[in-house]
Amino acid sequence: IRNKRSNVDVQFTKRKAYTTTVELPDQQQQLYEDISTFIRNKYREEKPTISRFQLKHLQEQMGSTFTSMHRTLEKLANNKKLSEFDQKALKRFSERAHHIVETEGTNNPKVNHLLSILKEFNGKMLIFTKYSSTQHFLANLLKDQGFKVAEFHGGLKRKEKEEQITYFKTDADVLVSTEVGGEGRNLQFCNGMINYDLPWNPMAIEQRIGRIHRIGQMNDVFVYNLVAKDTIEHYILDLLDRKINMFELVVGEVDAILGDIESDVDFSDLMMKAWAESNSKEEVKSEMEQIGDKLFENKQRLLKQKDLDDKLF
16 A cells, blocks of 8 residues: 555655855865875876775865864874875975864854854754864854854764753753764754755755754754865755755655666765866866766656656555
């Protein structure tokens, strides 16, 4: 027996998404571009001395905070398997990143927009980041700004996790969480969410939103995305928003649209390949557009299927 949500009186509230694109300060933008060039060169090597997984991880971290990326650079710079040239290059990157880290709390446009959203939003806010170092950085910064902050990450014991969720529900203004909070938690008492950094896979984004936009949510849900201009996250977000209106989709549709795209390779790996094998912004846009066309084609197929289901059932 097949039932539509309308038949069983399951109605979801509206979902509203807002994206803020910021421009990194010159020093940060230059470091982002220099490290991206290094990553591209290593990624294209036939037998890279740094694995492609590590390279992707480093590129993702730059889209979060330089604080989270700094330790990775230090670790790679001390890798004796790398050439002396690569070690020196990574050491210089690490030193430049360290200088940025020292002022990141006061000279970070994403942080400034984060604070503006929190001050204007009338209600509790869930903030997601992929990295524990960014989670700690944001939690401490917000506490210094006078917010009551609950924290959720993989390093907490089960009892501690429950205590933090209870604190968020009863007293805290904000819950700063890693991806661990994107699985198996029902937070319908909150209707605001900020993606401080953006997962490269649409399903991970949907899992985050699913913590608050689910059965039992009584209010419209507000999703805020923070991205830096000319970063890979900027291109991915533009792709998902423009091609498939991702933030307007209902539960289950993202998975259906990805469909055969993820049958052979993870979506995030497709993004990394498109980014790493492009030599200019124009090439990046062209590669992303091809993937976007496939997503759009899958969405159109899904809409036709839904239309047929409505007629049949």
